[in-house]
Amino acid sequence: MDILVINCGSSSLKYQLIDMEGEKVLAKGLVERIGIEGSRIKHEPINAEKVVIEEPIQDHKKALKMVVEAIVSKEHGVIESMNQITAVGHRVVHGGEDFSKSVIITDKVMEALEKNIELAPLHNPPNITGIEACKAIMPDVPMVAVFDTAFHQTIPEENYIYAIPYEYYEKYKIRRYGFHGTSHKYVAFRTAEILGRDLKDLNIVTCHLGNGASITAIKSGVSIDTSMGFTPLEGLAMGTRSGNIDPAIIPFLMKKENMSCDEVNDVLNKESGVLGVSGISSDFRDLEDEAAKGNKRAQLALNLFANRVKKYIAAYIAELGRVDAIVFTAGVGENSPLIRKMVCDGLNFIGVSIDNELNDVKGKERIISSEDSKVKVLIVPTNEELMIARETMELVK
Numbered sequence: 534m535d536i537l538v539i540n541c542g543s544s545s546l547k548y549q550l551i552d553m554e555g556e557k558v559l560a561k562g563l564v565e566r567i568g569i570e571g572s573r574i575k576h577e578p579i580n581a582e583k584v585v586i587e588e589p590i591q592d593h594k595k596a597l598k599m600v601v602e603a604i605v606s607k608e609h610g611v612i613e614s615m616n617q618i619t620a621v622g623h624r625v626v627h628g629g630e631d632f633s634k635s636v637i638i639t640d641k642v643m644e645a646l647e648k649n650i651e652l653a654p655l656h657n658p659p660n661i662t663g664i665e666a667c668k669a670i671m672p673d674v675p676m677v678a679v680f681d682t683a684f685h686q687t688i689p690e691e692n693y694i695y696a697i698p699y700e701y702y703e704k705y706k707i708r709r710y711g712f713h714g715t716s717h718k719y720v721a722f723r724t725a726e727i728l729g730r731d732l733k734d735l736n737i738v739t740c741h742l743g744n745g746a747s748i749t750a751i752k753s754g755v756s757i758d759t760s761m762g763f764t765p766l767e768g769l770a771m772g773t774r775s776g777n778i779d780p781a782i783i784p785f786l787m788k789k790e791n792m793s794c795d796e797v798n799d800v801l802n803k804e805s806g807v808l809g810v811s812g813i814s815s816d817f818r819d820l821e822d823e824a825a826k827g828n829k830r831a832q833l834a835l836n837l838f839a840n841r842v843k844k845y846i847a848a849y850i851a852e853l854g855r856v857d858a859i860v861f862t863a864g865v866g867e868n869s870p871l872i873r874k875m876v877c878d879g880l881n882f883i884g885v886s887i888d889n890e891l892n893d894v895k896g897k898e899r900i901i902s903s904e905d906s907k908v909k910v911l912i913v914p915t916n917e918e919l920m921i922a923r924e925t926m927e928l929v930k
């Protein structure tokens with residue numbers, strides 16, 4: 534069974550074709566600059582050289598047509614015909630309160646997705662465009678929507694309701710939704726496999742630390758709290774996002790700097806986080822290099838980031854009552870021994886101890902806690918595409 538996984542952004546489209554027998558990636562790639570000058574597709578087939586095809590790609594339908602052509606092409610294709618694609622799994626950012634699981638896409642589902650645009654005005658429209666483009670090109674292939682928010686629909690009320698007038702929840706559905714759900718779920722499953730334990734018996738804190746970053750408390754395989762909220766702006770300091778700040782800063786800034794709502798929203802989403810603090814970069818590699826050379830603000834950004842990760846982990850351990858494993862994933866979590874060490878050294882008091890040699894690694898799945906650590910600490914590279922393909926297969930089987 535070959536499953537095509539699609540992750541559609543406003544001007545980009547990422548794809549993977551996965552043979553579910555052995556869960557092998559047959560091809561993957563990226564269409565960039567859709568509708569913008571300089572559009573191209575980068576296609577990486579298994580067992581052959583990567584190809585880049587540059588040509589005008591005016592919309593997502595054309596992009597998808599090129600993806601399918603690349604996958605079945607004589608020169609760099611991996612299957613003979615489009616008919617071999619059993620199903621398509623789409624990443625959808627926001628399922629609101631309508632979806633607590635992945636679903637087969639029907640007209641009713643499309644209506645619900647449209648309704649949820651209000652909650653994710655930047656992300657859901659391109660996701661919907663991707664689904665529509667796929668339907669136009671492969672009308673008979675079943676499609677599944679896998680939501681970033683679905684895994685967190687198990688969070689109890691006291692953790693998802695904000696302490697503002699309850700009517701705003703009733704009127705506008707303002708509540709914590711949480712994001713990166715597919716990633717948190719995947720690494721939790723994988724952690725249970727690595728530890729040879731039943732996920733039902735484990736309490737896990739998963740740390741997805743990428744450009745966007747979130748932490749989740751998982752009890753018996755179920756999300757009970759997560760750091761992102763109504764939008765992906767809440768929680769940790771991130772590459773360019775502020776994460777938690779005193780909400781009173783917003784009207785203060787609007788008055789002092791004469792900013793509009795949209796302007797202040799842009800500052801908090803695009804100019805804040807470790808970029809805003811350091812004034813250097815949102816990329817942790819740059820910050821680590823600069824901090825090593827003695828740049829104080831780069832060091833401050835790293836300290837602030839690691840400290841907030843540590844505080845969330847400790848808070849979530851308190852919520853869980855006990856923790857069996859702490860898991861690091863995504864760009865920074867997988868690749869930065871320094872950040873992992875800064876975070877874990879701060880958790881020595883609850884018996885977390887990492888082995889510095891084991892921690893000295895990038896992008897490898899491994900246990901990095903020391904023999905005597907009371908809590909297992911792991912690096913588990915995330916694989917959202919595989920998780921989407923698995924959920925798609927389950928539903929269409």
Ligand code: ADP
Pocket residue numbers: 742743744745772815816817818821863864865868869895
């Ligand atoms: P997203 O998917 O949210 O865009 P990723 O999970 O790909 O982000 O993470 C990207 C971030 O990972 C980069 O901004 C960079 O800071 C960080 N990163 C990647 N490699 C390294 C590394 N070797 N050391 C430290 N940070 C790294």
